[in-house]
Amino acid sequence: MPRHALRLGGILQVALFITCYNDTLFPECGKSVVRVLERLGHTVEFPAGQTCCGQMHANTGYRDEALPLVARFVEQFAHAEAVVIPSSSCVTTIREQYPSMATELEERGGHAGLSRAVHDLLPRVFEFSEFLTKRLGLADVGAYYPHRVTYHASCHGLRALGLGDGPVDLLRAVGGIELVTLPNVERCCGFGGTFAVKNAAVSGAMLAEKVRDVQNTGAEICCACDNSCLMHIGGALHRQSTGIRTVHLAEILAAEEGDPV
Amino acid sequence: MLDPRTARPFPIVAAEAVRDTQMRGNVRHATEVIQNKRARVVAERGDWQALREAGKRLREHAIRNMDAYLLEFERNCTRAGGTVHWARDAAEAQAIVVKLASEAVGASAGTPTAGRPAPGEVIKIKSMTTEEIHLNGALEAAGIRPYETDLAELIIQLGQDQPSHIVVPALHKNRQQIREIFRREMQLPELGETPQELAEAARQFLREKFLRVETAISGANFLIAETGGVCVVESEGNGRMCLTLPKTLITIAGIDKVVARFRDLEVLVQTLPRSATGERMNPYNSIWTGVRPGDGPQNFHVVLLDNGRTDVLADEPARQTLHCIRCGACQNACPVYRETGGHAYGSVYAGPIGAILTPQLLGMQHAQSLPYASSLCGACYEVCPVKINIPEVLIHLRSRVVKEQAASISGRLHPEALAMRAAASVFRSERRFRAAQRAGRMAMKTMARDDGAGQPWIRSLPGYLGGWTSVRDLKAMPKQTFREWWEQRPHRTADGQDRNKPGVPDHPTGTTKQPPASVESA
Ligand code: SF4
Numbered sequence: 001m002p003r004h005a006l007r008l009g010g011i012l013q014v015a016l017f018i019t020c021y022n023d024t025l026f027p028e029c030g031k032s033v034v035r036v037l038e039r040l041g042h043t044v045e046f047p048a049g050q051t052c053c054g055q056m057h058a059n060t061g062y063r064d065e066a067l068p069l070v071a072r073f074v075e076q077f078a079h080a081e082a083v084v085i086p087s088s089s090c091v092t093t094i095r096e097q098y099p100s101m102a103t104e105l106e107e108r109g110g111h112a113g114l115s116r117a118v119h120d121l122l123p124r125v126f127e128f129s130e131f132l133t134k135r136l137g138l139a140d141v142g143a144y145y146p147h148r149v150t151y152h153a154s155c156h157g158l159r160a161l162g163l164g165d166g167p168v169d170l171l172r173a174v175g176g177i178e179l180v181t182l183p184n185v186e187r188c189c190g191f192g193g194t195f196a197v198k199n200a201a202v203s204g205a206m207l208a209e210k211v212r213d214v215q216n217t218g219a220e221i222c223c224a225c226d227n228s229c230l231m232h233i234g235g236a237l238h239r240q241s242t243g244i245r246t247v248h249l250a251e252i253l254a255a256e257e258g259d260p261v
Numbered sequence: 262m263l264d265p266r267t268a269r270p271f272p273i274v275a276a277e278a279v280r281d282t283q284m285r286g287n288v289r290h291a292t293e294v295i296q297n298k299r300a301r302v303v304a305e306r307g308d309w310q311a312l313r314e315a316g317k318r319l320r321e322h323a324i325r326n327m328d329a330y331l332l333e334f335e336r337n338c339t340r341a342g343g344t345v346h347w348a349r350d351a352a353e354a355q356a357i358v359v360k361l362a363s364e365a366v367g368a369s370a371g372t373p374t375a376g377r378p379a380p381g382e383v384i385k386i387k388s389m390t391t392e393e394i395h396l397n398g399a400l401e402a403a404g405i406r407p408y409e410t411d412l413a414e415l416i417i418q419l420g421q422d423q424p425s426h427i428v429v430p431a432l433h434k435n436r437q438q439i440r441e442i443f444r445r446e447m448q449l450p451e452l453g454e455t456p457q458e459l460a461e462a463a464r465q466f467l468r469e470k471f472l473r474v475e476t477a478i479s480g481a482n483f484l485i486a487e488t489g490g491v492c493v494v495e496s497e498g499n500g501r502m503c504l505t506l507p508k509t510l511i512t513i514a515g516i517d518k519v520v521a522r523f524r525d526l527e528v529l530v531q532t533l534p535r536s537a538t539g540e541r542m543n544p545y546n547s548i549w550t551g552v553r554p555g556d557g558p559q560n561f562h563v564v565l566l567d568n569g570r571t572d573v574l575a576d577e578p579a580r581q582t583l584h585c586i587r588c589g590a591c592q593n594a595c596p597v598y599r600e601t602g603g604h605a606y607g608s609v610y611a612g613p614i615g616a617i618l619t620p621q622l623l624g625m626q627h628a629q630s631l632p633y634a635s636s637l638c639g640a641c642y643e644v645c646p647v648k649i650n651i652p653e654v655l656i657h658l659r660s661r662v663v664k665e666q667a668a669s670i671s672g673r674l675h676p677e678a679l680a681m682r683a684a685a686s687v688f689r690s691e692r693r694f695r696a697a698q699r700a701g702r703m704a705m706k707t708m709a710r711d712d713g714a715g716q717p718w719i720r721s722l723p724g725y726l727g728g729w730t731s732v733r734d735l736k737a738m739p740k741q742t743f744r745e746w747w748e749q750r751p752h753r754t755a756d757g758q759d760r761n762k763p764g765v766p767d768h769p770t771g772t773t774k775q776p777p778a779s780v781e782s783a
Contacts, residue, residue, distance in 0.1 A: 018743050018744070020688065020694070022743060023698070023742050023743040023744055024698050024701065024738060024742055024743075025736070025738055025739070026743075027739055027741060027742055027743035027745075027746055028739075029743075030743035030746075030747075031743070031746060034747075046744070046747050048691060048744070049691050050691075051687075051688040051689075051690075051691060051694045052688040052694075054688070056681075056684070057681060057684070057685055058656065059637060059656055059659070060659060060663075060677075060681065061632075061656070061658075061659030061660040061661075061662055061663035062660070062663055062681045062682075062685065063660040063663075065681060065682060065684075065685035066685070068685075068689050069685075069688055069689070072688075072689070096653070097656075155636070155637075155638035155639055155640070156639075159638070159639040159640070159642070159643055160639055186640070187596055187640075188596040188636050188638035188640065190596065190636055191636065192635070192636025192637055192638070193636075193637075194633075194677075195633065195635065195636045195637070196728065196729060197725060197726060197728040197729055198272060198633050198728070199271070199272050199275060199597075199633065199634065200272075200276075200728030200729070200731055200732075201272070201275060201276035201279045202272075202275050202276070202279060202597055202600050202601055202634075203636070203728075204279075204731060204732040205279045205285075205600040206596050206597070206599075206600060206636070207732060207733070208732070231735070231736070232733060234736070235729070235732075235733025235734045235735055235736075236732055236733045236734075238712070238718060238733075238734045238736070239720075239732065239733050239734045
């Protein structure tokens with residue numbers, strides 16, 4: 001029996017949108033999401049035709065290229081009871097840009113009812129930590145993670161999604177964890193998608209400040225709700241041989257007592 | 262001179278700025294001080310979000326009905342004894358102001374010699390609009406010497422520098438640097454560096470100008486349609502001197518500065534100082550309406566400047582740019598501005614507001630790199646007192662840049678455009694996406710090296726992506742993607758039943774409830 005069999009909304013059939021970069025580069029994040037959700041008693045499905053939400057294209061100005069991906073996402077997920085996405089920036093794209101993109105697609109023809117479908121789907125789309133704290137109303141998900149951890153509040157999670165204390169509440173409830181606050185937690189790490197290559201020097205300067213803050217916490221692990229920030233921060237932590245690792249919040253919440261440390 | 266038409270692209274200038282550790286230190290320090298003050302006084306207001314919302318609404322209303330309100334302003338200002346001039350662009354505005362100033366200066370300087378006005382002087386209160394149109398250069402070319410009277414603008418002028426911030430133009434300079442400029446330009450070799458000594462030196466320098474010069478040029482924070490009044494808020498009182506002592510006052514304002522009613526200021530004079538300088542109220546709030554016999558300037562002109570603003574109005578998703586009340590809070594909050602300072606933006610409007618305003622005022626062919634000078638972190642939107650969704654406008658402008666580039670062959674063949682279109686095609690098909698994942702894994706494998714801890718990492722990427730590995734490593738792709746793992750795992754529902762049934766590959770029907778088995782061999 002799951003330790004936290006859910007009474008709140010019963011057992012949910014959760015559709016996982018893993019996102020293109022988690023699928024490709026960070027499969028552990030997806031596995032961890034599955035582990036947590038199943039431990040809580042929910043079932044997880046993975047619509048096979050999913051690819052990418054279109055964030056990179058939309059945010060770099062390639063809106064026309066992003067438009068078909070809106071229709072694709074809706075086709076893959078319209079049926080879902082809940083869509084869970086372990087990426088705060090992708091959820092932001094979906095929440096903030098899909099409505100106007102769907103309208104535009106519809107106006108161009110061939111996508112009758114798409115705006116309506118987006119409108120209906122959006123309330124069922126959740127960032128992973130948000131699903132746990134807001135949809136399920138949980139803080140303790142039965143995790144055990146005996147490490148010194150600091151939390152990087154990605155800008156999209158912090159400001160666009162308003163995750164607030166949700167992720168930190170989840171971390172506080174983890175057994176064995178030593179949670180340390182990251183100074184200047186509201187400041188951007190400098191990733192910004194294509195910003196990191198288009199404005200590499202500035203991105204690097206912002207990153208240097210973030211890395212210094214992370215190091216000052218003395219944490220072994222820096223976690224976040226978005227692997228894109230972590231790829232960037234982790235890349236610098238590795239380059240500088242700091243020994244500090246980055247992991248997605250889901251990986252911490254998936255860990256249990258008895259797991260290999 | 263900060264001219265977006267000739268400025269080099271942001272990434273190049275920014276990369277140089279990032280190496281200027283002294284300047285960056287000054288900018289970081291100054292923006293942090295202002296941000297902390299702002300946070301304190303904003304936190305005092307339980308109704309801050311309501312004030313922001315009210316500010317947004319009244320600015321939206323004024324901008325949407327700008328045509329009517331500008332005419333109303335003109336009527337009321339004229340009735341009160343002012344003269345209103347309309348300038349389509351920078352050149353027209355320069356010509357109008359130079360003509361008015363020459364007449365005023367000529368009148369006060371006595372007889373013109375050889376048909377040319379005698380060399381004259383004007384005093385100026387800080388105005389970013391006059392910086393936008395490069396007025397000082399035009400005045401000097403006409404033989405008129407402008408004296409900046411705002412302390413920060415005076416520092417910029419004496420140091421032959423350029424403003425780097427719309428509220429605190431000399432924010433990139435520290436006290437020692439300011440002392441050096443004053444020592445040199447005011448011939449005060451013994452000058453100390455306490456704020457008191459520096460302020461006293463400026464006071465002595467400026468007082469004499471206030472008492473002598475009879476023509477002033479000002480900007481405006483707000484134009485009040487209902488009354489024809491002009492409002493300027495400031496901290497030093499030097500503006501008040503310029504607005505009251507001279508015989509002639511020429512105000513130049515962007516047409517976006519109009520507000521509908523006097524009572525709109527109730528909201529804006531609360532949010533502007535808190536956002537701009539972290540003050541509850543500006544020490545000097547001046548509103549003047551036309552001319553009053555025997556009191557203040559007897560000659561009063563307002564030059565209303567378009568200079569691209571009506572084009573902004575026409576682009577609906579970007580129109581909110583014109584709601585800006587030039588508080589500079591977005592600049593202080595911006596993590597990019599923090600690292601580069603203002604000059605990298607190639608315009609008097611630096612930081613997030615500059616990144617959206619400059620390309621729109623001058624046409625997208627200039628300043629194409631500015632909409633990309635942001636990580637889209639949203640800190641600007643969070644602090645903006647009139648709730649301009651700057652990230653949204655940035656993204657919209659990026660799509661305009663891409664559209665314009667796509668209009669040319671070289672634009673279409675640009676490596677980024679090609680890569681983006683290829684990636685888009687990959688994402689439109691599950692089959693192609695899987696193939697790309699496999700290809701990516703192969704490519705990364707050839708580039709990756711063991712890091713000594715048994716992990717494959719890439720230390721150097723080619724071409725466009727080289728920016729990534731300049732300061733970071735990239736972890737190579739794992740042996741298995743998530744979907745490969747998913748497909749080979751035994752699937753169970755909560756009640757323990759196997760639900761690993763084949764789904765429909767690449768067929769987005771929206772009804773694929775079951776996770777599919779491997780769709781094609783990897
Ligand atoms: S955009 Fe908003 S925050 Fe930035 S200067 Fe204008 S009003 Fe202030």
